[in-house]
Amino acid sequence: MADLAQVLKTALDLGVQDRASLAEQLLASLEELSPEEADHLWAEEAERRLEALRADKARTIPAEETHKKAERLLR
Numbered sequence: 001m002a003d004l005a006q007v008l009k010t011a012l013d014l015g016v017q018d019r020a021s022l023a024e025q026l027l028a029s030l031e032e033l034s035p036e037e038a039d040h041l042w043a044e045e046a047e048r049r050l051e052a053l054r055a056d057k058a059r060t061i062p063a064e065e066t067h068k069k070a071e072r073l074l075r
Contacts, residue, residue: 011022033041052058
């Protein structure tokens with residue numbers, strides 16, 4: 001089986017229409033996850049984000065700031 005780096009390199013060499021089609025198919029495949037698989041992936045993502053915060057590789061944004069930005073974008 002090809003490794004992710006090789007698949008990504010090959011995919012990035014595709015034309016824009018083929019890349020868009022591939023992206024659409026990949027995203028659609030995520031909708032087919034079982035609830036257990038989705039929960040597992042979200043738990044892994046939460047752990048990754050927590051580790052990034054603890055290692056000062058990410059920053060938090062206050063909810064008030066986020067709400068103001070969302071309001072500006074939706075106007």
